[in-house]
Amino acid sequence: MNRFWSILFFLVPILGVGICLMSAFGIYPLEHTWLPADISESGKDIDFAFNLVMWIIGIVFVGTGLILAMSMWSYPFNADRKATYSHGNTKLEIIWSVIPGVVLIGIFIFQAVYWERQKINQPVVTLADGTTALQQPIVKVVARKFGWRFWYAGLDGELGTSDDFVLENELHLPTDEPLVVQLESEDVLHSFFLRNLRIKQDLIPGKKQFAWFTIVSEKIEQDKVYDILCAELCGWGHARMNGRLYPKTKSDFQEFLKLNDLKQNGFAMNEAEEK
């Protein structure tokens, strides 16, 4: 019977790692279940860190599972013998404290560099007089129950001016340039979650926050739209709080800005043109 239990416990890491590999390599029935397609510039580093950690923990998973199963397999109860009388081994304790310690701190240092870029160092731009300043946001994201309102800076590229316009749940952004978005909430906590850009940031009412990223046009499939989810419980409509991200080339984005500028601010001009 001990062999049965031993095999049962060894099946845990085998099936567990098997499922992870099936998901990672898209094997039936777990295709399309790995990390979502990455369309950002920095996403590859997060994905690399994730993959690295998954390999490390996968090896530990199988190793420890093997030792567990082997001790169950090899040492079934026998009334005629006694177990090894040992209270421990200092050398072993040191080995299995130091090695994981080094690996863990290594993981931490490795990821800290990217964390700093992702969340701490907001992009800067060089101004005409040679000084640098924080890059200004191109869109203001205002979350409220249960939708996303996107305020576009418009043609002048500055928020809070009369050419700003608003779209509900539709985020159009240019590709291949560093972007900053401003994040606000009108009512409760929400979380701005762009799976494909590896962006997630909680929004706090009364607090202005920023997120920054670059969309890479080469990673985008033709005419694909990406989802924007709310990842912080905000009420009964939490699951419905979905927006859509439309990546656009630089020229398409300029056209989009002009079109909306006309719609919102240029009725008179529009009519004049028609005449």
Add this chain to the structure above:
Amino acid sequence: MTESADHQKQSFIWKYVFSRDHKVIGTQFLFSTLIWFALGGALAIALRIQLAWPWTSMPYFGKELFATEGGQISPDFYNMLFTMHASIMIFFVIIPILAGAFGNILIPLMIGADDMAFPTLNMLSYWVMWPAFIFMGLSFATPTFGPAFGWTANPPMAAGPALTYWLLGLICVGISSMMGSVNYLTTIIQMRAPGMTMFRLPMTIWGMFVTAILQAFALPVLTAALCMQLADNAFGTGFFRPESAASSGGGEPLMWQHLFWFYSHPAVYIMILPAMGMVSDILSCFARKPLFGYKPMIFSISGIAGLGFIVWGHHMFISGMNPWLGTTFGLSTILIALPSAIKVFNWLGTLWNGNLRLTTPMLFAISFVSMFIIGGLSGIPIASPLIDIPLHDTYFIVAHIHYVLFAGTVMGVFAGIYFWFPKIFGRMMNETLGKIHFFLTFVFLNGTFFLMHVLGWMGVPRRYASFQSLKQQIEAGASQLELTASNGVNKVFVMAKDYEQIMWINEFITYCAIGMGVVQVFFVINFFGCIFFGKRAGRNPWESNTLEWTTPSPPGHGNFDFQPVVHRGPYEYSHPNAEKDYLMQTDPPLEATNQTESGGES
């Protein structure tokens, strides 16, 4: 023996209801928590049904409560289900079953005391749970707007009368835990039997001791935060309510998260350290081998407890707190994996070269180790603030917490129940039923929780009432969009493609969850059947070393029918000079080897 003069003439009420005997109080905690466990589990199955077959008629209560909607639950009710599931499981099941039930029953017995240091305080710590039960019930029953705010109750979303009841309930739980922790600390420090030094205490007691320290230091912070939110909610103060369009409080919502997690992260260790202790004792007993690295184990749990106070920020990496804090909290969180790893290696060292009796409690204890490995390892990616970005608030977190707290702690609790049942009730539990229960629970729990990791790295957010609405919403959005977008041709939606996968995985998980719920029948039959009809247990049915096995089963009032004197550590199994393969802590010293076997040296 303060009651020795008058305990003879106690009436039924004072003997079994308002008892000051630690064993009766512990048993009261055990029964209450097991009933809540069944209720919390039923809520989990209800929300799993919603996830697998969204917006279909909910069996049983759906027809009663939501007759006008054809039995389908509302999204708000879904939120209430997971809120109550978490609140019940954490505050009414895991914390009180470990500290309240096992702590009460085992601490005096294992240290050789006749009762707790403060028996009346001990009784109160149980009876204060009842107002908590009532408040929580009222919260759930609040008409129109129940507790739909998640167990973290983040302001400003959490509000209303349901929140008031919920907060009052938690304050009562906190008071109960504080009374308990003061009692446990005093008892363990002051009332140990002669010869029972701190380094001869079984790991169970070390687990309880460190847990009591955590509770004593972390709970006041939670209680203060609960009172502040209560004032916000009931009296209109503005500690946590922000200045915004919806409210004008001028408070700081992040402050609540800091205060809440300052308790609730140590609470995760409160919910696992005693189980780790119990599992250590059970593994050593059935491996017939001394616990590998007794002192490193103690230093590890102390390390976990110490670091446990400075890791709360890892729940808040993306909450909007200063990202530099993410770096420091990330470091402390990654470091806490180290003592956890040391514990796992020492458990494996205990099993290696043992003489393994694979009884039901042993199988549950081994499965604790096996499952804690998964829960511990899945903690490493989310300890890194960078990798946490895509995983935060997804099903990966749900998988992680359930591998630690269900597959870990609850399996440890089952191990403890099967192991100490003979001591508590004087009868053995049935081994065959126990093994069937173990096997099926083990299979179904992995079926339930493992694939949640997959959903997590897919980026499926937690706390979504359904993913159907997401698909419909995206499709509806698409048709509107053709009008505005300049190049609106056949759009492919990323989430819509994942949707089929999400649905079958969710269905599979739900079947496993229902299976896991159903097979607990084996436990219920075994438990209640054996209270009355189990084989009678002697004093020491498992041939274990610790002090509780020297008492009669069940122990009478005052526990010990002799004064226990401790001569050695708790793990002297398979001692080469001993006749049998175990040496109880009270056995007289072995003549020849008096020098080598004192204490629990490593």
